Amino acid sequence: MKLKPLDLIKYIVPVLFIIALGIFLIKWSDVDKVDLVSNKSQEFEKAVVTEVITDNLQEDGSRVGNQEVKVRFLSGKRKGQVVKAVSTNGSLYGATCYEGMKVVTLTNQSGEVTVTSVYSFNREPYIYGFIGLFFLLLCIVGGKNGVKAVVGLVITFILVLLFLFPAIYRGMSPVNAAVITVILTTIITIFVLTGYTKKSLAAILGTVSGVVISGIAAWLFGKISGISGYNVSNIDSLVSVANCTNIKIGDLLFAGILISSLGAVMDVGLSVASTITEIHDVNPELNVKELFKRGMNVGKDMMGTMANTLILAFAGGSLSELLLDYAYNLPYLQIINSYTIGIELMRGIAGSIGIILTVPLVSMFASVLIKFRLVKFINSPVVSEDTV
Structure with a gap:
């Protein structure tokens, strides 16, 4: 079936707009950030607990102090290596480790001294799995409109991440940047x-x-x-x-x-x-x-x-x-x-x-x-x- 001029406009214009917007966002988001905190001596890596050397479980069932464990790195330049690590008993940092548990480690290096600690439980797969479940349900229940809603959500996230944050960081008025983001998000969605x-x-x-x-x-x-x-x-x-x-x-x-x-x-x-x-x-x-x-x-x-x-x-x-x-x-x-x-x-x-x-x-x-x-x-x- 031969497309008429209005059909061509209907499909070509948004494609060209998305391409132009994508090129702009890639260049716009390329910002040279000021080093506010020196983290060159710190490395966050994925690891798995291979052994709990010293546990902090008390007789009454509470946990006091730290755990000493062995972890094997699953990513980074030390992937495959097994080292000792400390897991603190905190609400925000550390984790209650057990053998086979996937964790995120923080390694600090000062000269020849290297200290590895358990930063947190590795919840990355569960976060993406939960997001995936949400998108899946949206598509199943919403059908074609559900798929469109997913596209709209992704575009909104991209605009916030690649336009709003860089714009504010570059010195644009946060209100002006937010208004532009609102307009673009509303139109596209x-x-x-x-x-x-x-x-x-x-x-x-x-x-x-x-x-x-x-x-x-x-x-x-x-x-x-x-x-x-x-x-x-x-x-x-x-x-x-x-x-x-x-x-x-x-x-x-x-x-x-x-x-x-x-x-x-x-x-x-x-x-x-x-x-x-x-x-x-x-x-x-x-x-x-x-x-x-x-x-x-x-x-x-x-x-x-x-x-x-x-x-x-x-x-x-x-x-x-x-x-x-x-x-x-x-x-x-x-x-x-x-x-x-x-x-x-x-x-x-x-x-x-x-x-x-x-x-x-x-x-x-x-x-x-x-x-x-x-x-x-x-x-x-x-x-x-x-x-x-």
Whole structure:
């Protein structure tokens, strides 16, 4: 079957765009980083425990002190060698070793002295296995759309890793970098999921607008409440990094709010746009006002649950700290005026404001776009009725 010009445009343009974006990201992510910590004398390698020489198991079943073990390296320049190693009894580092256990070792070398310790249990295979299970279930249950969702997730991860982080490191405003990332992620993800349609364009416009509104709301709240990116818990480490690099740490907090609110806002935007499209397909006689009203009705049902989801997600992320406040029975005035509570409230409420205002925005965009044709070739049989 011979492809028509519009078919060629439909397939060639996105391919060229992805190729150009890939080339740009490869060059953009090539950043010369400042050596903040000298780790030339340290080596992390995969290993397997071959023998537990001295255990730290006590009679009462508790573990006190360190384990002394033998490990055989499975990677690196010393692959195959067997050495003695120490495994500390810690919550963050070390592991409770047993024979045959796969671990990650840390080797420190100072002159002729080499010390090897067990850094952690090697959980890499399980992490990738869990991710693979998620992708598999997404593809099985979602079918073709599930595969598209996986592609969208991979592209989002690539944009964050190869564009957002290098952009911030290079000295670009974190907020500007986050906005660009949001726009690119939204356009690519929605076009991958739904194709070139009016529904897609409405969802993109509404999503980007909603996320930007979230960022503006967070910025305004920060201004009037005296909260900035310098009030986060790890500010000392960030200041040390900023002194040696071009990172603008003051805007990191607000850039993070933009990124974190994207998923929920995109979900609402695409759902409302899809609903309005389906309603129009069933009853094409409905005018812009009636389509907008129906979109708002659907959006009102969604905004409550999605806003609740977003706030609970932020609360869950700081659950340990909130529980400590509860356990220490801190005074109300101390809690409500602490930076931690203020930042978490700002994140949750700003994201929820973005969700709430996305509903009328997407309803308006979708209603207008569906009823009015924006390009002359819309009547072409090659392009579907809802194609932009």
